[in-house]
Amino acid sequence: MADPVDEAREKVALSCRILAMEGLAEGILGHVSARIPDRDEMWIRCRSQQEQGVRYTTVDAIRRVDFNGKGSLMGEQYEVPKELAIHGEIYKKRSEVGCVIHAHPGEALICGITDLELRPIFGAFNIPAMRLALAGVPVFPRSFLVTRPELAAPMIDIMGEKQICLMRGHGITVTGKTVEEATVRALNFNILATTTLQVALTGRKAPDISPEDIAELPNLGSTFNDLWVWRYYARKVDQVDRR
Ligand SMILES: [Zn+2]
Numbered sequence: 001m002a003d004p005v006d007e008a009r010e011k012v013a014l015s016c017r018i019l020a021m022e023g024l025a026e027g028i029l030g031h032v033s034a035r036i037p038d039r040d041e042m043w044i045r046c047r048s049q050q051e052q053g054v055r056y057t058t059v060d061a062i063r064r065v066d067f068n069g070k071g072s073l074m075g076e077q078y079e080v081p082k083e084l085a086i087h088g089e090i091y092k093k094r095s096e097v098g099c100v101i102h103a104h105p106g107e108a109l110i111c112g113i114t115d116l117e118l119r120p121i122f123g124a125f126n127i128p129a130m131r132l133a134l135a136g137v138p139v140f141p142r143s144f145l146v147t148r149p150e151l152a153a154p155m156i157d158i159m160g161e162k163q164i165c166l167m168r169g170h171g172i173t174v175t176g177k178t179v180e181e182a183t184v185r186a187l188n189f190n191i192l193a194t195t196t197l198q199v200a201l202t203g204r205k206a207p208d209i210s211p212e213d214i215a216e217l218p219n220l221g222s223t224f225n226d227l228w229v230w231r232y233y234a235r236k237v238d239q240v241d242r243r
Contacts, residue, residue, distance in 0.1 A: 012032045022187055120209055134214065142169075159224050
């Protein structure tokens with residue numbers, strides 16, 4: 001049996017590759033972390049002098065550090081992300097969070113800076129993405145780099161109990177109980193943002209779907225919504241990388 005702590009490290013690397021493959025983390029920007037259970041520590045995507053981008057993340061780049069960024073950096077060969085505080089401060093404040101994703105996806109950026117409202121404009125097309133819109137997405141209005149805990153605090157306040165924060169002029173922060181859940185949530189949010197932007201570009205307005213239709217959208221469960229979707233993207237990234 002594989003060690004779950006080692007497995008989590010591999011999942012963080014895989015999540016990085018998936019998010020970049022799907023266009024959420026262009027170039028070298030974006031990072032994923034996972035809480036190490038029962039410790040004030042996390043696995044987090046770091047950078048070295050050999051950095052090649054989020055799309056090509058290897059397990060070596062996923063380092064074990066505490067919530068302030070101190071830990072196993074292989075003799076300082078690796079550097080924690082400048083925005084480590086986003087991860088560490090969320091883990092300190094929210095015990096239910098097991099994974100944090102921070103990325104700079106382009107469509108979400110445009111939705112944020114143009115104040116496009118993320119509304120439930122589709123239903124069965126993607127039920128979890130619709131529910132994200134229905135629940136409301138908190139917007140953090142500042143666009144600075146979150147380099148210190150005190151800069152992360154107001155964003156975490158605005159986020160509240162929610163699992164997503166749209167950071168205007170900057171990016172997104174997404175949380176989940178597991179790496180699989182947070183990754184699929186980030187992908188679904190990207191579908192919501194992309195669709196919202198594409199609708200705006202048509203110049204037409206999409207109405208909200210009706211409460212009656214929402215009532216007929218079942219919760220298909222986390223195996224269907226998260227695990228199977230995660231496996232699909234895991235296989236896809238593996239297949240693309242073999243070519
Ligand atoms: Zn950022």
